[in-house]
Amino acid sequence: MKGRKTNLEGANCGIARSLQIVGDWWTLLIVRDAFRGYQRFGEFQKNLGLAKNILSARLKKLVQEGIFTIEAHPDSPSSPRYVLTPKGEKLYTVLVALWQWGEENCFELGELDTEMVDRIDGAPIRALQVKADDGRLLGPRDFRLASRPSPADA
Template sequence: MVVKRKGVSDSPCPVARALDVIGDRWTLLIIRDAFDDVRRFGAFQSSLGIARNILTDRLRSLEEAGILQAVPASDGSAYQDYVLTPRGESLFPVIVALRQWGEGHLFARGEAHSTLVERATGKPVPRLMLEGRDGKPLAPGHTYVKKLLPRNASAQ
């Protein structure tokens, strides 16, 4: 018996809500492949080595979340393509950040790995950098989370 984890779709934390939608390994890999122009069920399955039932479930969840949309196949065949919606495309910086973190922390010096490059130049994509309103690099110590007050605390 598979136990479904409790969702956090009502959490006041944006990270928790995002992870509720895209926090699964297979989900993120499907999104990664969609950015690499994988569009067909069979192509996702072949690329990922994922079981059909798991892929079906994750594709359905991504459609329900408005991240992927099933459309008639671009070649006119009876198949359908899965394409990123604008909401899905807005996940690009998330995928790039995960890629760059992996490049920096999970490969030995000089170890070969895939590289994200700009189509126009063929050059590697620059490292993502968060900037403050003043244009200076923004580090974790320069931020804090402004949490919501508990509902009953504001009535006191």
């Protein structure tokens, strides 16, 4: 059946369960815009050019999943604000990783005219790194998935 997505919410995989929540490109662009300061439906809609029904569905899911909370806007109670929760703010590492990957792999030299910088000093941020528990830098082939011991084995 065309258009039907597989439900991944019961998958025994952190990537699959994450994609069940934020795997649609519009969803991550909405979260990106929230980090840019957008909070109102109209702001998201205008910036993304997204159809209102799709934006409404994505925002509803993000609220249900605890990524956003809805707060009354002090100046306009009929136009609520969508505010990132602590769970939603944890997506910053995903957005930074995607930005850095895209910056390196999706643009010709000199084509990208913006960069991700430190808010305090304006310096470019360093590339994200994956490190072992002991601090060693890990490369793309230096990790694997392993079964966790069950609570009964502890």
